[in-house]
Amino acid sequence: MSKKTLMARGLFVAAYLLLAIWAYTTGKGYVVFINNYATGESVEVFVTLDKASPVRIRRGGFVPLMVKGKGTHQIMVRREGAADFEGAFVYPRSAEALSIAVAMIMPGQELVVVPVSAALEER
Amino acid sequence: MNPLKKFEPLKFISDNIVTVIFLALTIIAIPFSRLSGIYILSNLIDRFARSAFLVFALILPIMAGMGINFAMVLGATAGQIGLIFAIDYNVMGIQGLLLATCIGVPLSIFLGWFCGQVLNRARGREMVTGFILGYFMDGVYQFFGLYVMGWLIPIRTREVMQVTGSGVRNTLALGPVRGGLDNILNLQVGPFHLPLLTFGVIAFLCLFIIWFRKTKLGHDMRAIGQDQGVSHSAGIAVDRTRIMAIVISTILACIGQIIYLQNMGNMGTYTSQRQAGYFAAAAILVGGATVSKATIMNVFVGVFLVHSLYITMPIAGKEIFKSAMVGQYMSDFINYAIIALALVLHAWRNKRNADLARAGLRGHADKDSALAAQAGAVQ
Amino acid sequence: MNRIKAFITDFGWPRIIIAIFLLALFISAPFVGVKLDASFTDVFNRFGQNVIMVLALVPMVQAGCGLNFGLPLGILSGLLGSTMAMQFGLTGPMGFLVAILITIFFGSIFGLGYGKLLNKVKGEEMTIAMYVGFSAVMLFSILWLLLPYTKPDLVMGYAGEGLRRSISLEKYWDKILNNFLALRIGSVRNLAGNLSGGFIFPTGLMMFVAACVVFMWFFLRTKTGTAMTAVGSNPDFARASGVSVEKMRTTSVVVSTIIGGIGILVYQQSFGFVQVYDAPLYMAFPAVSALLIGGASVTKASMLNVVIGTLLFQGMLTMTPSVINSVLKTDMSEVIRIIVSNGMIIYALTRKTKVTK
Numbered sequence: 001m002s003k004k005t006l007m008a009r010g011l012f013v014a015a016y017l018l019l020a021i022w023a024y025t026t027g028k029g030y031v032v033f034i035n036n037y038a039t040g041e042s043v044e045v046f047v048t049l050d051k052a053s054p055v056r057i058r059r060g061g062f063v064p065l066m067v068k069g070k071g072t073h074q075i076m077v078r079r080e081g082a083a084d085f086e087g088a089f090v091y092p093r094s095a096e097a098l099s100i101a102v103a104m105i106m107p108g109q110e111l112v113v114v115p116v117s118a119a120l121e122e123r
Numbered sequence: 124m125n126p127l128k129k130f131e132p133l134k135f136i137s138d139n140i141v142t143v144i145f146l147a148l149t150i151i152a153i154p155f156s157r158l159s160g161i162y163i164l165s166n167l168i169d170r171f172a173r174s175a176f177l178v179f180a181l182i183l184p185i186m187a188g189m190g191i192n193f194a195m196v197l198g199a200t201a202g203q204i205g206l207i208f209a210i211d212y213n214v215m216g217i218q219g220l221l222l223a224t225c226i227g228v229p230l231s232i233f234l235g236w237f238c239g240q241v242l243n244r245a246r247g248r249e250m251v252t253g254f255i256l257g258y259f260m261d262g263v264y265q266f267f268g269l270y271v272m273g274w275l276i277p278i279r280t281r282e283v284m285q286v287t288g289s290g291v292r293n294t295l296a297l298g299p300v301r302g303g304l305d306n307i308l309n310l311q312v313g314p315f316h317l318p319l320l321t322f323g324v325i326a327f328l329c330l331f332i333i334w335f336r337k338t339k340l341g342h343d344m345r346a347i348g349q350d351q352g353v354s355h356s357a358g359i360a361v362d363r364t365r366i367m368a369i370v371i372s373t374i375l376a377c378i379g380q381i382i383y384l385q386n387m388g389n390m391g392t393y394t395s396q397r398q399a400g401y402f403a404a405a406a407i408l409v410g411g412a413t414v415s416k417a418t419i420m421n422v423f424v425g426v427f428l429v430h431s432l433y434i435t436m437p438i439a440g441k442e443i444f445k446s447a448m449v450g451q452y453m454s455d456f457i458n459y460a461i462i463a464l465a466l467v468l469h470a471w472r473n474k475r476n477a478d479l480a481r482a483g484l485r486g487h488a489d490k491d492s493a494l495a496a497q498a499g500a501v502q
Numbered sequence: 503m504n505r506i507k508a509f510i511t512d513f514g515w516p517r518i519i520i521a522i523f524l525l526a527l528f529i530s531a532p533f534v535g536v537k538l539d540a541s542f543t544d545v546f547n548r549f550g551q552n553v554i555m556v557l558a559l560v561p562m563v564q565a566g567c568g569l570n571f572g573l574p575l576g577i578l579s580g581l582l583g584s585t586m587a588m589q590f591g592l593t594g595p596m597g598f599l600v601a602i603l604i605t606i607f608f609g610s611i612f613g614l615g616y617g618k619l620l621n622k623v624k625g626e627e628m629t630i631a632m633y634v635g636f637s638a639v640m641l642f643s644i645l646w647l648l649l650p651y652t653k654p655d656l657v658m659g660y661a662g663e664g665l666r667r668s669i670s671l672e673k674y675w676d677k678i679l680n681n682f683l684a685l686r687i688g689s690v691r692n693l694a695g696n697l698s699g700g701f702i703f704p705t706g707l708m709m710f711v712a713a714c715v716v717f718m719w720f721f722l723r724t725k726t727g728t729a730m731t732a733v734g735s736n737p738d739f740a741r742a743s744g745v746s747v748e749k750m751r752t753t754s755v756v757v758s759t760i761i762g763g764i765g766i767l768v769y770q771q772s773f774g775f776v777q778v779y780d781a782p783l784y785m786a787f788p789a790v791s792a793l794l795i796g797g798a799s800v801t802k803a804s805m806l807n808v809v810i811g812t813l814l815f816q817g818m819l820t821m822t823p824s825v826i827n828s829v830l831k832t833d834m835s836e837v838i839r840i841i842v843s844n845g846m847i848i849y850a851l852t853r854k855t856k857v858t859k
Binding site for chain 2: 571626630633634636640641643648663834837840841844845851
Binding site for chain 1: 213214215216217218221225226299306
């Protein structure tokens with residue numbers, strides 16, 4: 001086998017591995033717990049993360065949702081009798097799981113995200 | 124070949140009898156099913172995008188004279204193994220599908236190479252050997268999925284593991300990668316969803332196959348499909364080329380199965396691969412391919428016809444016989460029977476042509492007809 | 503040394519490995535708490551239960567039609583036989599006998615059509631046989647739903663239409679051969695006064711099996727049988743000496759189909775249930791593997807191959823679950839069965855070409 005073909009093959013294998021690593025790192029799903037624990041006049045809400053379809057969270061309930069990769073993600077919260085909330089949050093590099101309380105989401109204010117470590121054990 | 128060849132309806136029908144029978148069955152089934160044209164069409168588009176890629180996997184081995192590659196389930200299995208890992212590592216969307224492909228393709232190359240070695244030792248009975256090889260692989264795959272996974276290779280995600288705590292579940296929800304390819308470029312035209320990227324991938328594959336036929340390897344394959352002995356004396360590495368045909372077929376089956384499953388959204392871990400094999404063989408034969416000749420057109424026609432029947436027959440059977448089970452069995456029966464019919468017709472034509480050719484050589488029969496038969500056999 | 507080598511090549515490595523594996527299973531059985539007498543009873547029962555379906559493959563192999571993956575056709579005639587005899591309300595030996603007669607009737611018809619078909623497609627028999635078998639099973643699945651069966655213990659409960667998935671033979675001829683003159687060795691009477699445990703030799707079953715094997719042995723040595731073998735080993739020579747190749751091949755298929763039908767009747771009476779719908783779909787495969795494990799090739803099979811092969815294969819199927827499960831605490835027998843049986847078929851399909859060419 002000539003040096004050239006050997007190099008071509010090496011490059012091919014390297015590109016292949018890079019593709020796999022890229023797919024793994026950018027595509028990995030991370031969990032976001034979104035709770036709708038009752039505070040006052042809390043009602044059921046519909047939450048949309050990135051381009052996923054809306055998920056219903058009943059009053060007092062919580063759902064684990066997945067986002068693709070760490071970094072910035074869009075969130076939209078729709079509830080009856082209130083304006084839709086649209087915002088973004090950053091998934092911290094250090095976090096293994098994230099918790100967002102719908103009750104803490106107020107229009108015009110920054111979103112509060114809480115990194116969870118204990119939640120991971122539960123899953 | 125003959126420029127003076129006129130279109131003869133009767134000859135056309137007898138040459139494409141399998142397709143014609145299937146078309147007739149579908150036309151009968153549609154009114155009984157009472158499904159609307161729009162429903163059938165939108166379903167057809169969805170199913171075409173889902174499964175056309177799989178059927179293309181069968182073209183190359185047919186070209187190389189190895190018959191229907193029933194061992195394509197090996198590739199489908201490799202794709203499923205890739206998907207299991209993608210789900211277990213929780214990689215979402217198109218990245219998940221790419222990761223599954225990255226894991227599945229090297230596996231397919233190995234399995235295809237192994238399969239090619241076996242088939243080279245089973246000359247003349249490639250089809251039955253490939254079929255059994257698929258079953259054999261089922262056993263190896265079950266061993267891997269039920270015992271190796273969770274023992275040598277740890278399972279991270281609870282949704283992947285069986286309730287007993289070891290091995291991969293019998294049905295796996297592919298939520299994270301569902302629609303990973305279909306939803307990227309999705310066009311909505313009236314009631315129809317058009318997954319443009321999936322169509323793009325299929326179109327690219329068509330171009331690949333057209334290009335491949337013109338390469339040295341493609342020419343070699345066709346030469347081997349005509350006559351192995353002559354090809355060998357012409358200096359073609361027959362065994363190696365046959366293995367290449369199977370390896371490429373296996374890789375295509377792997378990718379095809381991944382595309383199929385991302386559309387379905389869940390997979391029968393230990394059963395889906397087998398259905399892929401049954402479906403692809405039926406589709407390409409219904410499309411008018413024979414054991415020795417297949418074109419891209421055959422794939423398109425076959426996929427559309429088979430799916431029209433899959434959509435309408437269970438409901439039509441239920442309406443006619445007042446029993447849902449009859450409709451289901453009817454679909455299965457037609458699926459198997461059409462493969463049997465296509466194989467029988469092909470073998471029968473081959474035998475008739477061989478007999479005619481032999482008679483012609485002996486000088487008993489009309490020489491022209493014998494030559495025509497030979498030409499038919501070569502074609 | 504050379505003789506041992508020749509013997510091993512002749513006998514084949516897979517067969518030796520399976521035989522050693524089976525021996526190891528039997529030796530280790532007592533140490534892991536598996537009762538040997540019960541195991542032997544099981545092995546003999548399952549041997550008798552399956553051996554006739556393996557025997558059914560022999561004529562077609564001898565006539566050069568390859569391995570009969572279309573065995574489900576014979577099985578379907580057997581299913582017709584037993585369900586019709588039950589529908590007529592026949593029980594006991596009379597019922598079993600009538601079931602056999604009906605099976606022979608349908609088996610001849612199916613075999614004739616199937617044989618004629620296979621004659622038209624020489625060279626591709628095995629793949630086509632497989633798909634003909636599959637489609638026949640599915641066609642009959644529709645028929646089981648539509649045929650006018652009326653007996654309450656045959657048809658599905660509430661609708662009264664279509665056969666049940668599995669029909670109990672308890673009131674008909676359950677274990678009629680197994681229990682005939684059965685010998686009990688080392689049984690003990692339990693508190694209820696019934697015999698239990700110990701080794702049970704199914705004399706009637708074994709006698710029936712022996713009769714079938716001897717019948718086949720004689721059949722292959724009659725004028726028809728030798729002509730059939732001649733067709734299989736050298737068709738041109740056979741044609742030159744005035745034997746009709748087509749006719750002999752058809753005969754072999756008919757005999758194979760009938761014996762296959764009787765095989766499933768024997769299987770049913772031992773198993774206790776008639777299984778319809780897609781149950782026969784894959785029944786050809788274990789039979790084929792058993793024959794090949796016994797040392798047959800795609801073109802040659804003997805009575806000895808049938809008996810040894812079925813004993814080894816069924817022995818393995820019986821012993822693996824009980825022994826392996828008590829060692830590993832998981833049920834690996836299904837996986838082992840799939841790998842061994844299909845691996846054996848592949849071995850035979852790939853080996854033959856090397857020998858001839």
